[in-house]
Amino acid sequence: MTTEYFTELSRLLADRGMPDHDVAATVADLTGYLAESGSPDAREEFGAPETFAERLTRGHDGERPEAGAETWKWTSDIYTDRLLLNRYGAEGWEVETIDFLGRFVCHRPSRDALRWEYRRETSHGAKERDALLAELEPDGWEVCGRWLHLTYLKRPLAADAGPAAGLTTTPAAPARHVFFSAKYRSLLAVFAVSVVLLALVLGFDVIELDRPAVRFGLLVGAAGGALLGWYGVKRDLAQGADSA
Structure with missing residues (x-):
């Protein structure tokens, strides 16, 4: 299938x-x-x-956005995504989807832009996602993207703020497209070190490691670093942790 x-x-x-x-x-x-x-x-x-x-394929077949409309694609990690989504949602950026590279694809009209708010939920499989939507849709939430087990939802601030949700002026589009927190960069560093240690253990001839005790220590370090990183990310997702 x-x-x-x-x-x-x-x-x-x-x-x-x-x-x-x-x-x-x-x-x-x-x-x-x-x-x-x-x-x-x-x-x-x-x-x-x-x-x-x-x-x-939007754009491959000649479709054109409305005159003056802006499009912005960006990515972040789980420690900054909600903070940034709501920060830029307040500037009128509406997430249309998450592309296959994991980027938020945002649109902002040239006139009558609305403020948007976002939330992130964890769901596994279609049944959990359906139950999640059944719970949140009555409050105006709709899915704007999915990535692995993460579901992102949006709604206009008008749901709570009424006419005040509209924007009279719109800030310039951000120049950045990648937002990674210090915590995420630290996890990447731990992962990189773990990969290097594992390469040494598997004998990629980076250095001579003839002593079994040294190889065992490197293997434990590599496996331990990977497991700690995986556990930390899983825990932070479950707790909904954000980076300050």
Whole structure:
């Protein structure tokens, strides 16, 4: 079923003008994402191939945004995403989707921009996501993107603030596109060190390690660092931790 989905998606992407090498790269990224997420059904994860192909190829088929509208794509980590989403949502940026690279794809109209608020929830599988939506939709929340087990939702501040949710002036679009916190960079450093240690243990001839005790110590260090990093991220997701 998954193979048939990606075959159909490839055909639709090509029909909408996406170059062959971009089609292959896109399908490869989506296949890897699906394997990592643990979802068995591509249709359940991405929706109908026709609709998904249209989302992925906006701009390839000549569609044009409204005159003066702005588009901004950016990415962050789990320690800064909600803080930044709400900061820039207050400046009128509406998240339309999360692309296959994990970037928030934002849109802001040239006139009558609204302030937006966002929330992030963790859900596993379609049943949990359906239950989550059933709980939140009556309060005006709608899904604006998914990444692995994370579901991002948005609603206009007008749901609470009324007309005050509108913007009279809009700040310039941020020049940055990547926002990583110090905590996330530290975790990346721990992961990099763990990979280096593991490479040494596996004998990539970086240095001579003939003593079994040294190899064992490096193996324990590599495995311990990876496990600690994984546990820390999992705990922070469960607790909804944000970086100050």
